[in-house]
Amino acid sequence: MRSHWNKLRAGWREKLNAKWTNRPHLNHGLRGLEPLKQLWRRLPVLHRRLLIVLIPIVLVLAMLPSPSPKAPSPQTRQPVALNTGTNASSASQDDSSVAASTAEPATQQAEKTENSPWVSHQIEPGDTLAKVFRRYDLALTDLYAIANIEGEGKPISRIQPGQWIRFKRTQSGALDILQIETEKGQSVLYFRLSDGGFARQR
Numbered sequence: 652m653r654s655h656w657n658k659l660r661a662g663w664r665e666k667l668n669a670k671w672t673n674r675p676h677l678n679h680g681l682r683g684l685e686p687l688k689q690l691w692r693r694l695p696v697l698h699r700r701l702l703i704v705l706i707p708i709v710l711v712l713a714m715l716p717s718p719s720p721k722a723p724s725p726q727t728r729q730p731v732a733l734n735t736g737t738n739a740s741s742a743s744q745d746d747s748s749v750a751a752s753t754a755e756p757a758t759q760q761a762e763k764t765e766n767s768p769w770v771s772h773q774i775e776p777g778d779t780l781a782k783v784f785r786r787y788d789l790a791l792t793d794l795y796a797i798a799n800i801e802g803e804g805k806p807i808s809r810i811q812p813g814q815w816i817r818f819k820r821t822q823s824g825a826l827d828i829l830q831i832e833t834e835k836g837q838s839v840l841y842f843r844l845s846d847g848g849f850a851r852q853r
Contacts, residue, residue, distance in 0.1 A: 772787075774810055775812055778812065780794055787818075797829060800851055802851050806839045814833075829841045829842075
């Protein structure tokens with residue numbers, strides 16, 4: 652069996668040698684590879700095996716096509732409706748009217764008309780004139796000035812729940828006239844003077 656195998660190998664060698672001799676240009680190319688063969692033989696056996704495995708992997712990876720970059724998705728623009736003109740003005744008026752109506756507590760009875768710019772307020776338990784002035788955004792300095800001239804009966808100091816006060820503003824929004832109903836059903840009136848102070852009128 653072994654002798655038969657050796658004969659086959661010898662026959663293949665002779666055929667290969669004959670082919671190489673018939674092709675001199677191939678022989679010339681193989682001679683140029685002699686330095687590489689010598690370098691290969693000098694490498695350790697482990698290095699040769701690693702190179703035999705790694706070289707085909709590198710070649711296969713180099714031949715694979717590179718992934719194509721993804722094109723950025725186009726951005727779509729959507730129209731936005733804008734309220735202009737009369738719609739915007741009516742909306743702002745509606746908003747302001749709603750805010751004004753919700754700002755006033757239900758317990759306060761405000762009377763605001765074009766013919767009567769007076770504002771009425773009934774004193775509730777725990778109320779003081781200072782709280783009422785803050786609630787209606789009136790200056791506390793005006794209240795202190797009135798308290799200094801409150802006079803007979805002390806209507807400012809002795810204010811009680813259930814009593815009514817009425818006031819009127821100037822064009823600039825400051826306090827102009829303050830009227831306080833006393834317990835006896837009478838009223839005391841305080842009004843602003845031209846110098847900015849206040850005076851009492853009964």
